[in-house]
Amino acid sequence: MLDKHDVYAADRPGMLAAAVRAYPARVYVPNSKSNTVSVIDPTTYRVIDTFPVGALPQHVTPSYDLKTLWVDNDEGNSLTPIDPATGRPGRPVAVSDPYNLYFTPDGRYAIVVAERRQRLDFRDPHTMQMHHSLPVPCPGVDHMDFSADGRYLLASCEFGASLIEVDVNRERVVGTLSLKPGAMPQDVKLSPDGRTYYVADMMSGGVWLIDARTLRKEGFIATGAGAHGLYVSRDSRYLYVSNRDEGSVSVVSFARRAMVRKWRIPGGGTPDMGGVSADGKVLWLSGRYSAEVYAIDTRNGHLLARIPVGNGPHGLCVYPQPGRYSLGHTGVFR
Secondary structure (H helix, E strand, C coil): CCCCCCCCHHHCCCCECCCCCCCCCEEEEEECCCCEEEEEECCCCEEEEEEECCCCEEEEEECCCCCCEEEEECCCCEEEEEECCCCEECCCEECCCCCEEEECCCCCCEEEEECCCCEEEEECCCCCCEEEEEECCCCCEEEEEECCCCCEEEEEECCCCEEEEEECCCCEEEEEEECCCCCCEEEEEECCCCCEEEEEECCCCEEEEEECCCCCEEEEEECCCCEEEEEECCCCCEEEEEECCCCEEEEEECCCCEEEEEEECCCCCCEEEEEECCCCCEEEEEECCCCEEEEEECCCCCEEEEEECCCCECECEEECCCECCECECCCCEC
16 A cells, blocks of 8 residues: 555555556667667666657656657657657657656646747647647746645746746646746755655755745755756655766755765766666666766665767656656656
């Protein structure tokens, strides 16, 4: 029985949904400047395939039903489906400005994050036909996460030093929160108890804590220069924060609300987006400006491998992962 007080209770090691158990373990890397996807075998740390996709692929996103991976071709105005059973791409679907992709917690809609157009586009999760386009007062709308009950989402405004709250059912903006002048919010992740949003701030070098009920700032944890991606450990105890500008990963304790460890990539690097392996033992991150991918041991922070890929690797997806359904991005599961 799942712990009702932990939104990540279905994400424990080995808790693979029936739909994904036969899929081979792979790491899918969108190379934004090469317009390709590299496919890595995580057991050998080798690239086993590379195929072309649309222009400026930003993220690889698992579908709500876990059966498809979508490559978000931002400037190509398309989504390329990947069959995770074979690792091969299918025919692209035309979609305007898909910087990022999420799914409503009830699975009713996909939400295409149209960053340049400053919109959240609610679409059919299978055909991607438009349902409702929501303009948002959010310059550089980028990343988001959902409240524990699924009623609201919190999205970062990278170029607005702010956050917005959206009522998911009514598909309307219901709140805004300014951070501080010069802030540049990036990834957003809900705490396991559902009470606090953690928001990476690249320019402030750390993570904001936002009350999920009142939308008020609760505090700030300094993690490192260029704080960017946020990933929850398989036991729900820690938050991994990639600090892109200093080549490190900070480990934040949810219980202590403090950074407890910092892992530095030997020789430097530019750790960006990624995910945690299905067994929780490896943190995979793209080296955004280094044309490489990092595999990091979550027990001690040791670098297991650095794997050359294409230019501009961004939102890589580790697949499959535990969870009953996907909320999108590079793999936010419940």
